[in-house]
Amino acid sequence: MTFLSSTGKTRWIIACILVFSLSFIVSAVYGQNPVGVVVRDAGTRENLGEAQVYFDGGYLGDTSSLNETGIVVIPDVNQGTHTVRVTLSGYNENTTRFDYPAETTVEVLLSKNPLVSLNPNGPFPNAINIVFYPSSTSYSCTDNRKISDPDYIDNETRFRDDVMNVVNTTYMNLDQFTSPADPLPKDYQSSFNFYYYYDPSSPADAFSGCSGSIPAGYWDNVTFSDVVVILYPTYYGRYANTSCQPTGCTQIYGPGQSQMKAPADQERIVRLETGHALFGLDDTFCGDTFYWQNDPYPNVWSSLASCQADAQSHNRDPAQCRQIESGDSPHSCIRNFWQWDPMPDVMAGAYDGTFGDAATQRINYVLSQSRVGIQAQLGTGGPSRSSSESGAG
Amino acid sequence: MRAIVISCLVILLAGILCTPGAGAQSLPPNYDKILQIHLDYQGNVYSVSSVEVRYGKAPNLDIISGPLEGTILDSNGNVVKSFSFQGPGTTYGIITGTPGDSTSLGYTETSPSGAMIVTLPYLAGMQKFTLSDSRDGALLASVDLGPQLTTFCTAYPRDPDCLVLAAPLPSAEPSADTTVPVPTLLLSAAACFAAGCIAAGIAVRTIRRRTKKVVLIVDDEPGIVEFVTIFLNKKGFATLNANSGAACLDILKKQIPDLILLDVRMVPMDGWQTLGQIKKNPGLKSIPVLMLTGSSLTAELAKRYNICIDDYITKPFKLEDLHTAINSVLMRKQTLKETLSLARKAGIEKEKFCELATLTRRISVNRKLLNILDVPQAIPTQADLDTLDDMLVVDYMNVKTRDNEKRAEQLRQEINSALRQKGFPELGW
Numbered sequence: 001m002t003f004l005s006s007t008g009k010t011r012w013i014i015a016c017i018l019v020f021s022l023s024f025i026v027s028a029v030y031g032q033n034p035v036g037v038v039v040r041d042a043g044t045r046e047n048l049g050e051a052q053v054y055f056d057g058g059y060l061g062d063t064s065s066l067n068e069t070g071i072v073v074i075p076d077v078n079q080g081t082h083t084v085r086v087t088l089s090g091y092n093e094n095t096t097r098f099d100y101p102a103e104t105t106v107e108v109l110l111s112k113n114p115l116v117s118l119n120p121n122g123p124f125p126n127a128i129n130i131v132f133y134p135s136s137t138s139y140s141c142t143d144n145r146k147i148s149d150p151d152y153i154d155n156e157t158r159f160r161d162d163v164m165n166v167v168n169t170t171y172m173n174l175d176q177f178t179s180p181a182d183p184l185p186k187d188y189q190s191s192f193n194f195y196y197y198y199d200p201s202s203p204a205d206a207f208s209g210c211s212g213s214i215p216a217g218y219w220d221n222v223t224f225s226d227v228v229v230i231l232y233p234t235y236y237g238r239y240a241n242t243s244c245q246p247t248g249c250t251q252i253y254g255p256g257q258s259q260m261k262a263p264a265d266q267e268r269i270v271r272l273e274t275g276h277a278l279f280g281l282d283d284t285f286c287g288d289t290f291y292w293q294n295d296p297y298p299n300v301w302s303s304l305a306s307c308q309a310d311a312q313s314h315n316r317d318p319a320q321c322r323q324i325e326s327g328d329s330p331h332s333c334i335r336n337f338w339q340w341d342p343m344p345d346v347m348a349g350a351y352d353g354t355f356g357d358a359a360t361q362r363i364n365y366v367l368s369q370s371r372v373g374i375q376a377q378l379g380t381g382g383p384s385r386s387s388s389e390s391g392a393g
Numbered sequence: 394m395r396a397i398v399i400s401c402l403v404i405l406l407a408g409i410l411c412t413p414g415a416g417a418q419s420l421p422p423n424y425d426k427i428l429q430i431h432l433d434y435q436g437n438v439y440s441v442s443s444v445e446v447r448y449g450k451a452p453n454l455d456i457i458s459g460p461l462e463g464t465i466l467d468s469n470g471n472v473v474k475s476f477s478f479q480g481p482g483t484t485y486g487i488i489t490g491t492p493g494d495s496t497s498l499g500y501t502e503t504s505p506s507g508a509m510i511v512t513l514p515y516l517a518g519m520q521k522f523t524l525s526d527s528r529d530g531a532l533l534a535s536v537d538l539g540p541q542l543t544t545f546c547t548a549y550p551r552d553p554d555c556l557v558l559a560a561p562l563p564s565a566e567p568s569a570d571t572t573v574p575v576p577t578l579l580l581s582a583a584a585c586f587a588a589g590c591i592a593a594g595i596a597v598r599t600i601r602r603r604t605k606k607v608v609l610i611v612d613d614e615p616g617i618v619e620f621v622t623i624f625l626n627k628k629g630f631a632t633l634n635a636n637s638g639a640a641c642l643d644i645l646k647k648q649i650p651d652l653i654l655l656d657v658r659m660v661p662m663d664g665w666q667t668l669g670q671i672k673k674n675p676g677l678k679s680i681p682v683l684m685l686t687g688s689s690l691t692a693e694l695a696k697r698y699n700i701c702i703d704d705y706i707t708k709p710f711k712l713e714d715l716h717t718a719i720n721s722v723l724m725r726k727q728t729l730k731e732t733l734s735l736a737r738k739a740g741i742e743k744e745k746f747c748e749l750a751t752l753t754r755r756i757s758v759n760r761k762l763l764n765i766l767d768v769p770q771a772i773p774t775q776a777d778l779d780t781l782d783d784m785l786v787v788d789y790m791n792v793k794t795r796d797n798e799k800r801a802e803q804l805r806q807e808i809n810s811a812l813r814q815k816g817f818p819e820l821g822w
Binding site for chain 2 (some may be wrong): 052054055056057058059080081082083085087093095097099126128129209210211219223224225226244245246247248249250251252253254255257258269272273276278280282283285286287288289290292294295296349366369370
């Protein structure tokens with residue numbers, strides 16, 4: 001009463017504001033039926049700040065938006081089962097279900113994500129995602145057996161160095177291995193995102209099946225990879241006979257599940273398998289491999305007429321179209337498919353060659369498909385190579 | 394003084410900033426979602442083993458090509474996205490010697506059977522996925538994505554895409570019918586057991602996109618039909634009109650509406666007779682029926698509501714009350730569909746679920762009817778209750794409702810337990 005009488009209306013209004021402010025804070029932070037969410041590192045059990053928290057699918061806030069790092073309060077939770085989803089860069093996201101009012105605090109444990117981005121400024125939006133995975137095995141063609149190779153498993157730095165070397169010698173200088181007749185975009189390097197996935201407890205096995213095998217958890221964790229490359233340090237011994245396991249191999253398991261293996265010390269094999277796994281190019285040597293007319297912008301055709309028509313429509317000499325066959329005479333190998341690119345051709349396998357005109361057109365097509373999204377993100381529009389431009393039948 | 398004012402404002406500002414979700418965000422929220430279709434293949438025969446919607450980022454579908462064609466369709470069969478890719482089991486292997494050695498051999502492995510995962514980005518309007526062979530046009534697999542989208546949105550109802558899916562039905566909030574003057578709006582009679590089950594069974598197979606809902610208006614007064622038609626069209630409904638019970642049944646032979654608004658007083662076939670014909674037909678009995686009548690509620694009418702109607706509204710009525718009643722019925726049907734989908738995933742018997750759905754509606758309706766019958770001023774024909782027959786109606790409804798409540802609670806506990814074990818949300822009704 002003394003306060004009111006001595007200060008009059010102004011202090012009464014201030015008092016109201018104060019009461020309102022405090023009650024606002026309490027209700028805003030704790031609500032009527034609050035549930036506290038604590039986000040911790042699964043390994044160290046330390047609270048994690050900056051984690052983004054979603055309640056029942058809607059964004060709630062991050063764990064540094066309150067005074068106590070690692071904690072966020074969900075106000076006014078209704079009775080029933082709810083979900084809390086937490087994401088944080090460098091960690092696997094986690095969704096936890098809880099029942100209210102049985103549970104009034106929820107602990108969400110985040111485990112470290114083994115995926116490491118190699119792009120200095122972070123991934124480009126809509127670019128092609130290439131993920132390297134270390135193998136704990138290699139192969140000795142001399143002894144004709146798979147051998148344990150712990151180089152990458154014991155040493156992340158060694159693996160990372162080999163990955164960077166492969167990236168720099170086969171992807172970032174792709175312009176040096178493609179045809180100048182159809183040059184790549186000047187900034188083609190921004191069409192790629194590179195990552196490596198390093199979990200020493202779950203290595204890949206490059207010699208389990210043609211293209212190797214990766215622990216199943218990878219596919220659940222990295223759903224966006226366009227190509228995964230199982231990298232192994234080296235292939236031991238010299239080619240002897242067909243009983244040896246393949247040096248490189250690509251297998252397609254469906255959209256987003258292209259998988260290839262290659263030795264880190266053989267750039268030509270990395271280049272050839274990338275031709276398959278990333279650019280959809282066919283082998284052009286004659287042998288026990290898979291042929292099909294890989295429209296649009298093929299580098300192999302199912303008929304001479306198709307090859308010639310395509311060459312003509314793209315200002316190439318139709319006379320260079322030739323059947324895929326071995327170089328010996330009489331031919332020990334011949335296939336009912338045709339090629340145009342001259343030797344030495346990367347896709348012919350064993351040569352330190354380049355991608356020919358036809359293969360380069362296909363590479364440009366694939367790059368343009370990803371660059372549509374990149375240009376859209378940049379808001380600049382941009383050229384795209386329509387599949388309808390292909391003259392192939 | 395100034396210090397006090399500043400302190401108050403600082404506290405107020407702190408309160409605003411401390412609100413979860415407020416203030417500067419270091420990263421924008423990430424709602425990227427993917428749809429993963431797991432397929433088994435044996436030669437060129439594909440079968441879908443599972444479908445899942447979850448948070449995540451999809452691969453780039455535009456950079457690949459091959460003889461298999463994937464197509465994402467909307468609910469009207471329009472293509473949302475198509476892409477091509479190579480079939481699984483394709484391997485390109487190579488054996489080479491040491492660097493500098495030009496000898497090489499091809500190496501292939503064939504895997505005539507195995508598994509393949511198709512990972513798609515979530516796209517607005519997606520409802521169906523088809524896989525075909527572009528070489529011969531053969532359809533290899535087809536998947537209805539609706540149930541999985543429903544399951545996802547049940548777990549993440551506040552996801553922006555789920556909010557968009559839920560948005561087109563207006564007035565989804567339960568109406569405050571306890572405060573509505575009697576008998577303006579009654580959430581009335583129980584739908585029959587079989588009708589509910591069939592409606593729910595259909596719901597599991599597919600989730601329909603929220604296009605315009607169709608209401609069949611059946612009334613022999615042309616003015617009422619026209620009046621209601623104009624109003625419902627303005628509210629975003631499509632309408633069909635019939636001026637008699639027979640005309641109603643004729644229309645139902647050609648088209649299935651989402652709801653029937655049926656007048657009781659018609660000649661020669663009145664609303665009850667028309668309703669009887671509808672409920673006799675297995676193909677029609679799942680259609681919700683909202684009865685429209687000029688009669689006030691009596692004990693006699695309360696008895697008649699035991700047949701399958703979904704709501705009851707009296708003439709004269711307020712158009713907004715009609716709108717609320719229609720939305721309420723449609724929303725209830727939708728909720729039943731979605732919950733049954735989850736219940737089946739949790740291994741709950743359909744019969745058990747349907748029994749609970751039916752009992753819940755009967756209890757709700759009977760409680761409201763009893764409340765009305767217990768209030769003297771709400772009963773225009775008070776004399777009706779003076780008869781023994783009417784007293785028996787009320788007593789019977791009371792006893793039956795209590796029995797139903799016990800049974801419903803038992804079923805609810807069993808079902809919620811099964812849902813909890815699977816990590817699904819409990820029943821909200």
